[in-house]
Amino acid sequence: MPTHSNFHGQVAVITGAASGIGSGLARKAHALGMRLVLADVSAESLQALAQEVNALAVVTDVSNAESVEQLAIRAYAEYGQVDFLFNNAGVMAAGNSWEIDPQRWRRVIDINLFGVLHGIRSFVPRMLAAGKPARIVNTSSVGGFLASPLMAPYSAAKFAVVALTESLRAEMEFIGAPISVSLLAPGPVKTGIFRDPCGPEAGDATRGFVTQLVQMTEQYGISPEELAERAFAGIADNRFWLIPQPEALDDALRARTEGILSRSTPLLPWAI
Numbered sequence: 435m436p437t438h439s440n441f442h443g444q445v446a447v448i449t450g451a452a453s454g455i456g457s458g459l460a461r462k463a464h465a466l467g468m469r470l471v472l473a474d475v476s477a478e479s480l481q482a483l484a485q486e487v488n489a490l491a492v493v494t495d496v497s498n499a500e501s502v503e504q505l506a507i508r509a510y511a512e513y514g515q516v517d518f519l520f521n522n523a524g525v526m527a528a529g530n531s532w533e534i535d536p537q538r539w540r541r542v543i544d545i546n547l548f549g550v551l552h553g554i555r556s557f558v559p560r561m562l563a564a565g566k567p568a569r570i571v572n573t574s575s576v577g578g579f580l581a582s583p584l585m586a587p588y589s590a591a592k593f594a595v596v597a598l599t600e601s602l603r604a605e606m607e608f609i610g611a612p613i614s615v616s617l618l619a620p621g622p623v624k625t626g627i628f629r630d631p632c633g634p635e636a637g638d639a640t641r642g643f644v645t646q647l648v649q650m651t652e653q654y655g656i657s658p659e660e661l662a663e664r665a666f667a668g669i670a671d672n673r674f675w676l677i678p679q680p681e682a683l684d685d686a687l688r689a690r691t692e693g694i695l696s697r698s699t700p701l702l703p704w705a706i
């Protein structure tokens with residue numbers, strides 16, 4: 435398996451790399467001497483970061499299977515190998531589940547869930563054909579274990595990413611493939627994810643909720659660089675569960691699990 439000592443020279447593909455957590459992962463990977471392929475829909479900031487970390491930039495829409503397939507073709511054409519795939523791109527939508535427009539619902543599912551699936555579909559067959567150790571890191575969230583009101587599309591997609599990632603890991607074990615799988619579940623990280631989460635239907639309660647989330651992230655969030663530091667430490671330890679901020683998950687997940695087992699009605703996440 436790839437370990438901390440041999441990140442150097444390994445090739446990593448990172449989606450959603452142009453800002454936030456993706457850019458933190460890219461800078462850390464560059465500092466470790468990895469060769470990088472950076473993918474994002476945001477062409478300008480992607481290009482700027484690619485220059486900074488000497489990477490190949492491939493403008494990619496992860497919600498589009500053909501676009502992700504082109505990313506894989508470009509990555510293998512450039513380097514002949516891919517050792518790490520970080521399926522990281524993601525977006526937020528805030529609002530009551532019954533009020534968010536189905537198009538916005540679908541966009542979150544298309545990017546946050548199908549984006550991960552498209553990465554798996556384009557890269558896993560090539561990694562299997564290479565027959566060498568490689569790793570897929572899928573970004574979910576603590577929100578992939580703890581459902582939140584007013585962000586149901588995000589919660590639904592992130593829960594699904596946890597399930598997809600556990601299934602993929604088991605499949606790799608079943609077939610005896612040398613491909614490791616990790617699930618990255620950040621807590622609050624200071625990024626631009628809450629930039630524009632509200633649709634035109636959003637009322638005061640939704641907007642107030644988003645303001646609280648932003649303030650909470652400013653107060654308790656870590657930087658993308660720190661997140662990347664902790665994520666790579668977990669990868670170096672060959673971990674499946676990359677939970678860089680256990681304080682944002684463990685007590686609430688324990689209470690949720692005990693609540694399910696005792697058939698109690700779920701508490702609001704902030705009541706735990």
Ligand SMILES: NC(=O)c1ccc[n+]([C@@H]2O[C@H](COP(=O)([O-])OP(=O)(O)OC[C@H]3O[C@@H](n4cnc5c(N)ncnc54)[C@H](O)[C@@H]3O)[C@@H](O)[C@H]2O)c1
Pocket residue numbers: 449450451452453454455456473474475476494495496497522523524525545573574575576619620621622623624625626627628651
């Ligand atoms: N910031 C947090 O607190 C937090 C917490 C848990 C999980 N996450 C997850 O981390 C990941 C990165 O989010 P972030 O916080 O860095 O947000 P961000 O908005 O700073 O970065 C997301 C990046 O994804 C890109 N992107 C959006 N749609 C895309 C598409 N269709 N194809 C390719 N790229 C696309 C954006 O252009 C942006 O550069 C997401 O999956 C998010 O859900 C973030």
